Amino acid sequence: MKIEFDHQMSSHCENGVTRNLLRHEGIDISEPMVFGIGAGLFFAYLPFIKLHGAPVFSFRPMPGHIFKHATKNLGIKVKSQKFRSPAKAMAKLDENLSKGIPTGMVVGVYHLSYFPPQYRFHFNAHNIVGLGKEDNQYYISDPIMENVEMLSQEELIRVRFAKGTGSPKGKMYSVECNKSLGDLDTAIKKGIKKNVTQMLHYKGIVGVDGMMYLSKRMRKWPKKYGNKKAERFLGQIVRMQEEIGTGGAGFRFLYASFLQEAAQKLENTQLDKLSADMTQIGDLWREFAVEASRIYKKRAGNTSYNDIADRLYDLGQKEKVLFTHLGKAIK
Amino acid sequence: MKVNDVPQDHSDKFKKEFSVLEFAVDEKGKYKAVKSTGFEPKNVALEQAWEFEEEKFEKARVLCQNKKKSFIYFHMKKNMMNIKILSGYTGYSWFKVWKDCLYKNENKLTEKELDNYRYAFGYKTVDEVRNID
Numbered sequence: 067m068k069i070e071f072d073h074q075m076s077s078h079c080e081n082g083v084t085r086n087l088l089r090h091e092g093i094d095i096s097e098p099m100v101f102g103i104g105a106g107l108f109f110a111y112l113p114f115i116k117l118h119g120a121p122v123f124s125f126r127p128m129p130g131h132i133f134k135h136a137t138k139n140l141g142i143k144v145k146s147q148k149f150r151s152p153a154k155a156m157a158k159l160d161e162n163l164s165k166g167i168p169t170g171m172v173v174g175v176y177h178l179s180y181f182p183p184q185y186r187f188h189f190n191a192h193n194i195v196g197l198g199k200e201d202n203q204y205y206i207s208d209p210i211m212e213n214v215e216m217l218s219q220e221e222l223i224r225v226r227f228a229k230g231t232g233s234p235k236g237k238m239y240s241v242e243c244n245k246s247l248g249d250l251d252t253a254i255k256k257g258i259k260k261n262v263t264q265m266l267h268y269k270g271i272v273g274v275d276g277m278m279y280l281s282k283r284m285r286k287w288p289k290k291y292g293n294k295k296a297e298r299f300l301g302q303i304v305r306m307q308e309e310i311g312t313g314g315a316g317f318r319f320l321y322a323s324f325l326q327e328a329a330q331k332l333e334n335t336q337l338d339k340l341s342a343d344m345t346q347i348g349d350l351w352r353e354f355a356v357e358a359s360r361i362y363k364k365r366a367g368n369t370s371y372n373d374i375a376d377r378l379y380d381l382g383q384k385e386k387v388l389f390t391h392l393g394k395a396i397k
Numbered sequence: 398m399k400v401n402d403v404p405q406d407h408s409d410k411f412k413k414e415f416s417v418l419e420f421a422v423d424e425k426g427k428y429k430a431v432k433s434t435g436f437e438p439k440n441v442a443l444e445q446a447w448e449f450e451e452e453k454f455e456k457a458r459v460l461c462q463n464k465k466k467s468f469i470y471f472h473m474k475k476n477m478m479n480i481k482i483l484s485g486y487t488g489y490s491w492f493k494v495w496k497d498c499l500y501k502n503e504n505k506l507t508e509k510e511l512d513n514y515r516y517a518f519g520y521k522t523v524d525e526v527r528n529i530d
Contacts, residue, residue, distance in 0.1 A: 229485025301442035308439035323428035359438030
């Protein structure tokens with residue numbers, strides 16, 4: 067048995083799952099819209115968490131944040147559960163599927179057999195939707211993949227109960243009630259407000275402040291850690307910035323697209339201008355990645371860590387200005 | 398970013414083609430989704446991350462061959478796990494996993510324990526766990 071489901075590819079798994087689930091309930095909404103309403107733009111530098119021998123840089127909020135805020139701001143009820151026992155988790159999933167409810171699940175990427183091998187790290191916050199079961203095989207809609215994939219029961223248990231940092235513990239969620247999209251305007255405003263807060267008003271290692279802090283620390287990397295390690299750190303930034311699950315420049319374009327759509331919905335020309343600014347910032351992030359890659363490809367020429375840090379500082383300043391204007395524009 | 402500027406770079410290291418969705422501006426200034434096969438700086442960063450991992454498990458292989466560490470240790474490194482992750486998958490305490498990583502305990506593992514490790518690594522047969530090539 068397989069639930070009729072409109073599977074569509076997306077650039078970020080959580081947006082894609084949220085959009086696909088809402089679309090199934092008859093709420094037609096685009097991916098950038100979900101991203102914007104869910105306040106998905108973020109930055110954090112986490113020097114105390116190490117991944118593959120380098121600190122973690124996050125261009126996305128905590129896993130689950132986008133789904134939670136998007137549904138909350140749109141006034142849609144969701145049901146979310148965590149489990150201790152794999153048997154119970156699978157039984158609940160089967161029950162949902164037999165009722166015809168497509169169910170979102172949080173899984174670890176490493177043991178996902180259909181995933182491209184180059185992306186299979188121990189990353190435990192990927193989102194997929196279960197669509198149905200046949201014999202021992204489950205139909206899986208993964209927004210990163212083009213088509214609907216299959217997973218065996220054993221594989222699904224393993225990915226749902228993946229271990230390591232941020233273990234998903236069989237988390238699953240579904241949209242409960244169906245509501246028409248009457249108050250999209252307020253939802254957009256709420257989403258923007260939340261995003262302004264998390265970029266401007268969170269201090270320390272998060273948001274715009276976090277970028278400035280990273281740019282300050284970055285200047286000291288080669289002296290403090292040696293060239294080899296510092297190169298790996300830079301590589302990590304670019305990987306996190308451009309990788310599917312984590313965003314960075316891609317997320318800036320996604321947000322610009324959201325602002326463009328929001329400008330039309332709210333009939334606010336200011337947002338159109340800000341969308342163009344955001345596109346420029348995204349382009350600068352791309353340039354930042356190219357410059358940084360010169361260093362770790364050892365074709366630096368005249369580029370030094372100070373230049374990269376200057377660029378990052380500049381990006382921080384630009385985003386600060388943009389979000390300040392954005393906050394004023396929706397008042 | 399313009400639609401035509403969406404990076405379409407390929408990497409030699411990864412054989413399986415994989416495209417992702419990107420958002421870019423078309424001629425009229427409207428955003429739309431475009432497929433991209435990759436971005437060169439990211440590909441290089443990804444390759445280097447994998448080289449770093451490969452270096453680590455090559456070191457582990459040498460340790461196994463020198464009879465310092467067991468095959469469990471090698472497969473732990475090969476699957477990019479640490480003792481905490483492996484102990485989570487197997488349900489053993491970290492101390493037991495640490496002990497099983499030593500060469501002297503290699504032959505003391507029971508079939509049931511080996512099967513448990515096989516499950517953790519996602520292999521099909523127990524022989525794959527014993528193999529360090």
